[in-house]
Amino acid sequence: MRYLPHTSEDIAAMLKIVGADNLDDLFSMIPEDCRRTGKLDLPESMTEWELNDFMGELSDSMAVSPEYKVFMGAGSYEHYIPASASYLLGRSEFVTSYTPYQPEMSQGTLQAIYEYQTLVARLLGMEVANASLYDGATALAEALLMAVRVTRRNKVAVSSLIHPLYRRVVQTYFEPSGYEIVELPYLENGKTDLSKLNGMDDLAAVAVQSPNFFGCIEDLKKIGEMIHEKKTLFVTSFTEPLAYGLLKNPGSQGADIACGEGQSFGIPRSFGGPALGMFASKMKYVRSMPGRLIGKTKDLDGKNGFVLTLATREQHIRREKATSNICTNNSLCALAAAIYMASVGGTGMRELARLNYDKSEYLKSELKKAGFKISFDSPTFNEFVVEFPAGFENTYKRLLEKKIVAGLPLAPYYPEFSNHYLLCATETVAKDDMDTLVREVKL
């Protein structure tokens, strides 16, 4: 086996030093009744040729662009990844290193993640960002737990227009704690209904996603003002960070914690993971923050360098009193996002975001012209909900055969919205493909 370098002479020489007769003897301390009797029942090992063929078949069975036109976002977006970004991300000094516990030998990862923290803080308009969490859903769950720690209150309000799967992750995280989750309904315009908040003075946090699951842009500022007088923390969530290339960022709208999914920034969709939990807050809450943080410091000669810091919050020092149990985060995905943000740049980010906005507006306007109802009249970014005529499932199926995925049916997530579909168009979708979609759904 090519990954195992030992020759039989090596093994014999080493066994001699160890004082064992054979490899099985090395396990003599394991009691007989703890040993496995049979052999491992696994397929015969594959050569690299066989593996390539086999994995190629699995890959070919999937519906992906450019063969398929997938008008589906809902927390996983197609954006172009520059060749230079993928190439840099493959540098094995980055890929094959561990968490940077030994800073002198890990300055590459440390500086890159310090830069990532800075770029994310700037993007979101926040004071401090951590080194990443697993994904947007777990970032939201951690944000709400953090709000509970900061405020010492045990009830949170969560908008029903936060990604439904994120809300389910929050439920899982909250279940054993007994903390209460209040769900905020939505209005006819596709934004969160805040009326339930009146009279709720004991909330640890209010969480709202913008752009929300329907693609609609929420009035974040108003929400922040409404809850801050009650000393409730304002948590904003997102699934599409590119939106802040164009829209006002959460920090400027009063967010105390801004968190969400960073997959859009240079990370392939990869069937939903690995993704990137972006997480940022006000500096005054930093000691309650979950996850790793990289800080700038000096070495013995006064040269700048970077280290993991504020570890006294963390599990390996604080054990059961830690702010979170997180250890491995999604560092390489954070690096991908940093390279992507650096590649697109400030000027480019705005232009790219604008193009994304215009693409989805084009699709929206063409569908409207074709006589379909756009379900909510609020401004949207990248995706929006459209109501198709009853019985559209059949059209949807017919389109699948034509290699077009006409968005995500909303009914499994919001049963009241049968025949409503969430459609997405990013910069990767050509006008011709949108025209084809509109033509086909009309048939």
Next chain:
Amino acid sequence: MKESLGTTGLILNEPLLWGKGKKGRRAFSLPRRDVETFLLNEDLTGEGPDFPDLSEVDVVRHYTRLSTWNFGVDTGMYPLGSCTMKYNPKTNERQASLPGLAGAHPLLPGSLSQGTLRMMFELERYLSEITGMDAVSLQPAAGAHGEFTGMLLIYAYHKSKGERRSKIIVPDTAHGTNPASATLCGYQSIPVKSNEEGILSPEAVAKVMDEDTAGIMVTNPNTLGLFEENIKEIAEIVHSKGGQVYCDGANMNAVMGIVHMGEIGIDVLHLNLHKTFSTPHGGGGPGCGPVCVRKHLEPFLPVPRVIEENGIYSLSEDIPESIGRLHAFYGNFGVMIKAYSYILSMGANLKKASQLAVLNANYIKEKLKDVFHLPYDRPCMHECVFSDKIQEANKVTTLDMVKRLMDYGFHPPTIYFPLVVHGAIMIEPTETESKEDIDLFIEALKAIALEAKENPDLLHDAPSRCKVKRLDETTAARKPCLAG
């Protein structure tokens, strides 16, 4: 010794990202605009992010230079104890970047995602065969996430019996994440000490196990690199009071094909695909921390679950007692592909990998036990733990010695862990290190032990050949500068 790996070369300086570039540059090719500009209410728009504008060459040089300040498994031996820094096969990276897998949308209809679903279904089966457990969920995104999932499963199990227990037993040889994961689930950690042989005694467990204790979290092999020989008896004690046995499987690399976890009384176990199954650690993730359970805990596994009927794979949410979801989608699928490719490439060689991992660790232990204090002098599994007790006389600490190891061209082992050994040096070579590389590592450590006697200041000042010298971590924490 032979010529040391460590040397000084040209180390290039590189400013912070925003110290480079000029307004108007770009390293990104925007697609040609084929739609008009639409109106957008200006009240909604912001300034756009304050990012530097860089050319493609700026970006490529920046990250290439940064990468040269890093050390990875591909650079050299990385014997970080409990982290299983084995070689990360390149073919796995290739498979994970196949367009159909890397480009797959997670919410595609099942009929269009048979390839990804099949892979997940089979990986679950392989992991259950390797561990000897009955069912698997691949959803947890990392080891600590798997631990949390395991705790939730135990919580749900007790709840299904109408019970709510408040405590969990955590030995002093457990990973630091264990008590933190237990706390997230509302359990109070009850510490138990390992005995003079470095393992848990059934008596110590029996003393604290009661009907308000949900179970025990053991790491087996434990963080001293020792097999918990009393595990069966301990499991019986815990089970007799209605508790569950959780095993942190971070050290599974020692026992693949050798121990059947299901038969030794483990109820739930998590694996780290980024340790045992060769997926790269990426400078701190992404990982993947599947949980493996015995039959009675299967009804509580996270949703969705991958099921197969007549050769057709689908995702099922219809698991009424499930603890729910732990990830927006299905976990770190891209990591799963790499582990799956590894298992397919290795087949039954996985047992050989464990055997050689244990051989390498014992070889290092034997070769170095006269040079460094070995607190538990008995056959170890995949890692061995020394201390700085001998070198203390020369005022040289574990930290000094491992920093000096960098100058010799090796990544340091895990240090000051486990906490039960004062000044611990925890070495896990893994099976992918050859005898020559290990011999060089041993020679380097012997040379350092000699330097500790003859020229301790060389160690106090180490490292001297890296990009930076020792860093001021105290000021970093006292006056945090977390963004530029």
